[in-house]
Amino acid sequence: MWCWTMKPARFANLFLLLCNAAASAQPPGVVIPDWALPDSPTHKQVAPPPDFHRAPVTSNKPIGIFENQTDVGAALVPGDASYDAADKSYVITSAGYNIWYTRDEFRYLWKRMSGDVSLAATIGFPDPNGFGDRKAALVIRQSLDDDAVEALVAQHGAGMVHLARREQQNTRIKDMEYRVGSRGGLPGGATPDSLVTLHAARIGIEKKGDVFQLWISWQGEPMHPEGAPVTVHIAAPFYVGIGFTSHQPATLSSARLSNVVLENRAGRVH
Amino acid sequence: MRVVALAALAVFSISPVFAQSLLPPPPPPGVQVPDWALPQSPTHRQVPPPADFHRPAVIFSDKIGAFDAQADVGGPLAAGSASYDATSGTYTINSAGYNIWYQRDEFRFLWKKMSGDVSLAASVNWPNIDDFHDRKVVLIFRDSLDDDSRQIMAAQHGNGMVHISWRAEKTGQMTDVEYRSARQPRAGTDEKGPQTFHPTRIGIEKKGDAFQLYISWQGEPLHPEGEPVTFKTSGPVYVGIGFTSHLAATVLTAKVRDVVLDNEAGKVR
Numbered sequence: 095m096w097c098w099t100m101k102p103a104r105f106a107n108l109f110l111l112l113c114n115a116a117a118s119a120q121p122p123g124v125v126i127p128d129w130a131l132p133d134s135p136t137h138k139q140v141a142p143p144p145d146f147h148r149a150p151v152t153s154n155k156p157i158g159i160f161e162n163q164t165d166v167g168a169a170l171v172p173g174d175a176s177y178d179a180a181d182k183s184y185v186i187t188s189a190g191y192n193i194w195y196t197r198d199e200f201r202y203l204w205k206r207m208s209g210d211v212s213l214a215a216t217i218g219f220p221d222p223n224g225f226g227d228r229k230a231a232l233v234i235r236q237s238l239d240d241d242a243v244e245a246l247v248a249q250h251g252a253g254m255v256h257l258a259r260r261e262q263q264n265t266r267i268k269d270m271e272y273r274v275g276s277r278g279g280l281p282g283g284a285t286p287d288s289l290v291t292l293h294a295a296r297i298g299i300e301k302k303g304d305v306f307q308l309w310i311s312w313q314g315e316p317m318h319p320e321g322a323p324v325t326v327h328i329a330a331p332f333y334v335g336i337g338f339t340s341h342q343p344a345t346l347s348s349a350r351l352s353n354v355v356l357e358n359r360a361g362r363v364h
Numbered sequence: 365m366r367v368v369a370l371a372a373l374a375v376f377s378i379s380p381v382f383a384q385s386l387l388p389p390p391p392p393p394g395v396q397v398p399d400w401a402l403p404q405s406p407t408h409r410q411v412p413p414p415a416d417f418h419r420p421a422v423i424f425s426d427k428i429g430a431f432d433a434q435a436d437v438g439g440p441l442a443a444g445s446a447s448y449d450a451t452s453g454t455y456t457i458n459s460a461g462y463n464i465w466y467q468r469d470e471f472r473f474l475w476k477k478m479s480g481d482v483s484l485a486a487s488v489n490w491p492n493i494d495d496f497h498d499r500k501v502v503l504i505f506r507d508s509l510d511d512d513s514r515q516i517m518a519a520q521h522g523n524g525m526v527h528i529s530w531r532a533e534k535t536g537q538m539t540d541v542e543y544r545s546a547r548q549p550r551a552g553t554d555e556k557g558p559q560t561f562h563p564t565r566i567g568i569e570k571k572g573d574a575f576q577l578y579i580s581w582q583g584e585p586l587h588p589e590g591e592p593v594t595f596k597t598s599g600p601v602y603v604g605i606g607f608t609s610h611l612a613a614t615v616l617t618a619k620v621r622d623v624v625l626d627n628e629a630g631k632v633r
Contacts, residue, residue, distance in 0.1 A: 268547065
């Protein structure tokens with residue numbers, strides 16, 4: 095995902111600051127292909143080459159309620175995860191160019207399931223000044239391949255929440271995005287009229303047959319469906335889980351997903 | 365300096381993203397529009413009206429549809445008008461007006477006075493989607509017809525943005541929480557940049573002093589969006605629908621249809 099540029103002019107300054115929160119320096123000894131670099135004032139983000147893939151790297155480490163964890167798309171730097179049973183929270187650390195276009199790179203904590211699913215989490219980013227496009231995702235995928243058919247909801251560092259889907263393997267992903275902000279009602283604005291991003295209180299995804307619905311609570315109101323559902327056919331058994339990508343090919347960052355709720359039926363997103 | 369340069373670049377690079385015009389049209393000839401009343405543009409920085417500037421409302425006693433009367437709140441430089449087609453349940457509202465923001469407003473307002481709880485919802489149609497992007501239709505509660513009245517509203521903008529916004533104190537500044545939805549351009553099409561979703565329907569519910577915004581983005585059932593806003597009311601308030609072009613002297617048009625107006629909470633649909 096590249097930076098959102100549809101703000102009226104008066105927001106442009108603030109938005110650029112959020113959006114271009116600088117990418118860290120590249121780690122020494124790692125060669126990063128140009129296509130893997132995110133959008134920036136000096137680089138136009140592009141899709142990976144059509145025939146480019148990397149096999150998943152699975153850690154064989156069960157964690158919390160999940161069977162296992164995998165670096166989908168094998169980012170140039172390996173990921174990691176930890177679990178705190180006290181608040182059912184997972185801290186996922188990952189590099190990865192993106193979860194977009196025809197293939198993904200992210201750390202994925204998963205279990206195999208069949209039937210309907212309700213999955214929800216509260217997202218936090220330990221580094222508030224991290225790259226704006228990093229994202230924590232609730233992901234239902236056909237396989238661990240980097241170009242798998244999938245439906246996911248994701249919360250980005252800069253606040254955007256989307257419902258995204260790859261309807262066919264190795265095809266370009268599509269999405270529906272939601273952005274919320276306040277002028278005058280949240281702390282941190284440069285002026286009382288500055289648009290300050292509101293970060294969602296909680297997000298969820300519901301699978302009911304082949305229909306996937308984004309659920310959201312923006313400010314602590316009861317979780318509710320947001321926007322239209324999408325239809326994606328993902329055959330049972332499939333992978334269900336939580337993930338994170340830094341949106342930077344060789345730079346690690348982290349997200350905390352807490353109070354994770356996972357049920358094997360629809361109508362239980364809360 | 366680098367940030368300033370980037371911001372300037374962004375200002376000039378966003379226009380292809382909107383279907384609507386980001387550039388305000390020039391004022392009609394022969395009308396003197398004060399500088400403070402001009403909207404934001406690449407060549408003008410939007411500012412509030414002068415602190416002591418007010419204009420009285422121009423009030424019309426014409427009943428229209430579900431509403432008892434109409435007013436040009438803030439007396440815009442060009443007069444508004446409205447009509448109602450009972451067959452299609454559609455209000456057509458024509459209005460100029462610099463904005464509904466800062467410490468005063470200019471817009472065409474169709475209202476009735478109500479007490480107690482209220483459910484208010486409507487669907488917005490833009491006869492010309494390419495009109496100025498910041499124009500807005502409002503579902504609004506006000507203390508009075510003064511241009512600086514206390515008020516709270518749900519508003520849908522020409523660019524698809526929906527907000528709940530309020531002026532907690534008379535002549536005070538506005539506060540809002542604003543919602544936007546879009547999708548990335550489809551591969552293999554000539555779409556450029558994010559493509560806006562315009563909501564299907566918006567609503568606002570008054571339950572005591574708690575005001576809740578409702579949105580349906582793509583035909584899903586209207587649902588509460590964000591937390592309710594507390595806004596003190598006492599006795600009857602002006603309740604209704606309105607429109608401003610966000611252009612001080614240029615009249616634009618909005619259509620507002622299937623208006624639900626119930627004197628109880630829980631009826632937003």
